[in-house]
Amino acid sequence: MQVFNxxxxxxxxxxxxxxxxxxxxxxxxxxxxxxxxxxxRVQSQLAAEQVVxxxxxxxxxxxxx
Numbered sequence: 001m002q003v004f005n006x007x008x009x010x011x012x013x014x015x016x017x018x019x020x021x022x023x024x025x026x027x028x029x030x031x032x033x034x035x036x037x038x039x040x041r042v043q044s045q046l047a048a049e050q051v052v053x054x055x056x057x058x059x060x061x062x063x064x065x
Contacts, residue, residue: 006018007063
């Protein structure tokens with residue numbers, strides 16, 4: 001499980017956008033998002049760099065944990 005600290009996510013639309021972006025590249029990915037903590041947890045075949053790129057393409061800032 002990869003954990004990312006993501007800034008800028010505030011609502012259900014944010015959750016859907018990030019989830020859709022990751023599942024678009026890996027449909028079998030398990031994506032869990034905690035808006036209160038600003039965390040995105042991903043179980044996927046994608047490399048961490050790929051996940052970060054996908055999240056950033058949606059307009060959010062990713063910080064290392």
